[in-house]
Amino acid sequence: MSVQADKAPRRSLGSFIASQIELVGGWSAALGALLIIVICLAALLAPWVAPFDPVATDFRARLKPPSWAHWMGTDQAGRDIMSRLIWGARASLKVSFGAAVIGTLLGVSLGLAAARFRGGIVDNLIMRTVDAIASIPLLIWAIAVIGTIGPVPIVLGPITLQNEDKLLMLIGVLYLPMMTRVTYTVASAEKMADYVKARVLQGVSQGRIMLGDVLPNCLSPIIVQVTFLIAVGLIVEAAVSFIGLGVQPPRPSWGTMLADARPYILGPEWWLSFFPGLVISLTVIGFNLLGDGLREAADPRRMAHGA
Amino acid sequence: MMHMTAKPERAPLLSIRGLGISFPSIYGRVEAVRGLDLDVGEGEIVGLVGESGSGKSLTSLAVMGLVAQPGRVEAGEIRLAGRDIVGLSPKELREMRGRDVSMVFQEPLTALNPAFPIGRQLTDVILTHRPVSRAEAREIAVQALTDVGIREPRERLGAYPHEFSGGMRQRVLIATAIACEPKLLIADEPTTALDVTVQAQIIDLLRRLQAERGLSILLISHNLHLVSELCERVVVMYGGQVMESGSAEELFLRPRHPYSRLLQDCVPSLDNPRNSRLAAIPGAAPSPGEISAGCPFAPRCARATDRCTQEMPPLAQAGAHKVACWHPLSEAVAC
Numbered sequence: 001m002s003v004q005a006d007k008a009p010r011r012s013l014g015s016f017i018a019s020q021i022e023l024v025g026g027w028s029a030a031l032g033a034l035l036i037i038v039i040c041l042a043a044l045l046a047p048w049v050a051p052f053d054p055v056a057t058d059f060r061a062r063l064k065p066p067s068w069a070h071w072m073g074t075d076q077a078g079r080d081i082m083s084r085l086i087w088g089a090r091a092s093l094k095v096s097f098g099a100a101v102i103g104t105l106l107g108v109s110l111g112l113a114a115a116r117f118r119g120g121i122v123d124n125l126i127m128r129t130v131d132a133i134a135s136i137p138l139l140i141w142a143i144a145v146i147g148t149i150g151p152v153p154i155v156l157g158p159i160t161l162q163n164e165d166k167l168l169m170l171i172g173v174l175y176l177p178m179m180t181r182v183t184y185t186v187a188s189a190e191k192m193a194d195y196v197k198a199r200v201l202q203g204v205s206q207g208r209i210m211l212g213d214v215l216p217n218c219l220s221p222i223i224v225q226v227t228f229l230i231a232v233g234l235i236v237e238a239a240v241s242f243i244g245l246g247v248q249p250p251r252p253s254w255g256t257m258l259a260d261a262r263p264y265i266l267g268p269e270w271w272l273s274f275f276p277g278l279v280i281s282l283t284v285i286g287f288n289l290l291g292d293g294l295r296e297a298a299d300p301r302r303m304a305h306g307a
Numbered sequence: 308m309m310h311m312t313a314k315p316e317r318a319p320l321l322s323i324r325g326l327g328i329s330f331p332s333i334y335g336r337v338e339a340v341r342g343l344d345l346d347v348g349e350g351e352i353v354g355l356v357g358e359s360g361s362g363k364s365l366t367s368l369a370v371m372g373l374v375a376q377p378g379r380v381e382a383g384e385i386r387l388a389g390r391d392i393v394g395l396s397p398k399e400l401r402e403m404r405g406r407d408v409s410m411v412f413q414e415p416l417t418a419l420n421p422a423f424p425i426g427r428q429l430t431d432v433i434l435t436h437r438p439v440s441r442a443e444a445r446e447i448a449v450q451a452l453t454d455v456g457i458r459e460p461r462e463r464l465g466a467y468p469h470e471f472s473g474g475m476r477q478r479v480l481i482a483t484a485i486a487c488e489p490k491l492l493i494a495d496e497p498t499t500a501l502d503v504t505v506q507a508q509i510i511d512l513l514r515r516l517q518a519e520r521g522l523s524i525l526l527i528s529h530n531l532h533l534v535s536e537l538c539e540r541v542v543v544m545y546g547g548q549v550m551e552s553g554s555a556e557e558l559f560l561r562p563r564h565p566y567s568r569l570l571q572d573c574v575p576s577l578d579n580p581r582n583s584r585l586a587a588i589p590g591a592a593p594s595p596g597e598i599s600a601g602c603p604f605a606p607r608c609a610r611a612t613d614r615c616t617q618e619m620p621p622l623a624q625a626g627a628h629k630v631a632c633w634h635p636l637s638e639a640v641a642c
Binding site: 194201203204205212213 | 409
């Protein structure tokens with residue numbers, strides 16, 4: 001037996017990578033994952049990888065096109081665009097990830113609760129509230145609420161809520177319709193499954209069945225939904241910052257950089273809007289590719305053909 | 308006949324008296340089960356036979372305390388080991404399920420959660436009902452899997468449901484059902500979804516569990532062969548009522564109720580000439596709304612008279628059986 005084990009071919013690095021790519025759902029998903037990893041690493045390691053201070057102005061180097069010194073050029077205050085993009089990734093990703101976490105926790109809980117009490121008052125209360133939220137587009141909600149409470153930081157005792165924190169929580173709540181509906185739909189279908197009936201016959205309570213049996217079977221569509229929510233969050237953050245209601249200057253974010261570039265959009269300084277736009281697009285595409293790949297990987301029909 | 312009368316000495320573990328279950332409908336509240344009496348003794352296997360819609364599955368759900376809204380247990384009592392479960396609170400019912408009485412049904416392919424290994428599903432049930440540690444629960448699970456004839460049970464604990472065949476999954480389900488050592492197992496068409504050789508194995512398994520563990524089994528089926536193979540006593544239901552009950556042997560050799568007789572004629576047999584038509588009972592089972600005051604089988608019965616359509620015959624002792632019929636078949640009829 002041990003001889004056989006010794007002779008078993010060791011898996012090469014190449015086949016390991018191939019299996020990982022298969023796992024996330026193919027090449028396009030792997031490309032998406034790679035994009036996201038690079039951008040997240042850049043954001044995390046900003047102090048070390050950013051070549052310049054993102055808020056340091058240099059008026060002798062205003063509006064310089066891309067060069068060896070400034071790979072993506074400089075803006076109207078002489079700040080290095082690449083450094084600002086790297087630092088700005090922190091704010092943008094924080095808002096989009098944070099909102100996705102809040103939206104997922106709330107949405108999954110409410111969706112499960114509605115599915116548990118399907119057809120009753122709780123179900124109607126939750127799902128109709130969610131319908132009400134969904135009746136106004138997400139972006140308009142965000143602009144209206146932030147516009148009403150204002151973009152200045154709120155101080156709550158020892159905690160100071162920056163505008164981006166408010167935005168994060170707000171978008172999280174605005175994700176409720178999407179997340180709640182996905183969870184509700186999948187959980188309602190799972191609830192009819194025979195294994196749930198079997199669990200009832202085993203004397204397990206409804207609450208435990210929902211959390212212990214139904215939820216694990218709903219996870220794959222939920223995970224797929226999360227990747228799309230992150231992509232939506234990036235766009236909402238950029239859009240809200242673009243109109244001045246998001247991350248407040250001089251702190252950089254991708255949306256504020258686009259806003260700063262607006263006066264130059266018809267001029268020759270293409271790099272001001274091109275690079276922030278490119279990074280936003282690439283990140284959103286990255287999350288969408290990953291989400292598509294995961295959805296495909298989680299498709300049971302595909303699993304039946306594979307391993 | 309002499310040895311039959313000795314049977315009732317065993318104290319009935321499950322005793323159903325005058326059970327009535329009703330549902331609202333356009334006809335008003337309709338009784339899907341009426342005045343049902345049923346006993347299952349300690350260590351006894353009782354078969355409950357009837358067509359679809361005869362109320363047999365509903366009866367089993369009532370024993371589990373799971374008659375779903377808008378259905379309602381209107382009348383009668385269901386005593387399990389002396390305790391009437393009709394008035395129990397949802398929490399008491401939940402504690403009872405799986406511990407005192409458990410159930411396997413006909414969908415072994417989908418009745419296990421695909422997301423978890425079977426070991427976890429087994430220990431979960433055990434931990435729900437018994438005050439044991441996780442390690443002890445694992446040992447109980449291994450023992451239960453051994454008892455249902457799964458080889459290398461310790462290794463199989465980590466396997467997922469899709470790694471088992473249909474028959475094996477039914478064994479795993481039976482293992483989960485007996486893991487908490489219930490007194491009564493309700494098996495609702497446990498072999499319907501399985502192929503014939505596997506059916507035979509499951510029947511053997513149920514018989515062995517009854518012998519080794521002293522398990523009482525209420526077997527619900529429309530398969531007369533299965534019931535005659537496995538059961539000591541058989542209850543035939545039609546239209547929510549008991550038509551005939553008696554020992555399996557007696558009932559199959561000498562059915563007294565015309566319906567029992569017709570049910571038997573429907574089973575294909577090797578003794579019949581090859582080209583003969585398979586018998587079928589004319590007409591269709593009544594929907595509960597159509598049942599009138601008389602015998603529910605009267606509209607389809609060749610022996611029916613005016614009395615049958617107007618007055619329900621009581622379940623009366625007739626030889627070795629109890630039969631509810633005004634015009635029972637004579638004892639001499641042999642099949």
